Amino acid sequence: MKLSKExxxxxxxxxxxxxxxTMGFELDHLEEGKSILKMPVSKGLENVLGTLHGGAYAGLLDTAMxxxxxxxxxxxxxxxxMTIHYFRAVSEGAVYxxxxxxxxxxxxxxxxxxxxDESNNMVAHSVGGFKISRKASQR
Incomplete structure (x- = not known):
């Protein structure tokens, strides 16, 4: 993926x-105003039911935004x-x-x-509000 310097x-x-x-995120696509992140499902991210934990979905969605x-x-x-709606459980593969x-x-x-999920089923949806920092330092 070829990216501008910014x-x-x-x-x-x-x-x-x-x-x-820690989450294992991978950047599949980034352009101004759009991103696609990938997160492999791993044992460390599972809940007690053996599916991806809701907090893992939340972390992925928050980071994508x-x-x-x-x-x-x-x-x-x-x-x-941030609001999240969960639609499907995922237990293997990756989530995008x-x-x-x-x-x-x-x-x-x-x-x-x-x-x-990898079959292109929507598994979660989120909308979030973000405060823009106008401080001189770029963290």
Whole structure:
């Protein structure tokens, strides 16, 4: 995947995160205003039923929205709210999350992420509000 210098910096910032590495996220696609993340289902992310834990879905969806927002704003973002709807359990393979921008203002950005299994069934959906940091330091 060929990225502009700005998007490459966004990708590097996220992929260096300990959370990103712990969850096993992989970036499949990144362009300004859109991302696709992949998360392999692993034993460490399962719930007591042997399926992907809801918190793992939440982490994937939140991160897909965060990297998508950062691709547009080029500034750090902070999640201020997030709703999730769970549709299907996943117990093997991988889950993909596609993030996109819904609306923007000078201080807030609203994003959406949809998660799919390897058969392209939607397994979860989220909408989140993110505060845009306008601080001089770029974390």
């Amino acid at each position: 998007l490459q910096e966004v990708q590097e910032k996220f992929s260096e995160s300990p959370f990103w590495q 965060g990297i998508t927002g950062r691709s547009v704003e080029k500034q750090p973002l902070v999640t201020i709210d 999350a596609e993030g996109k921008v819904l609306s923007r203002s000078s201080s807030l950005i609203t994003l959406e992420a949809k998660a799919y």
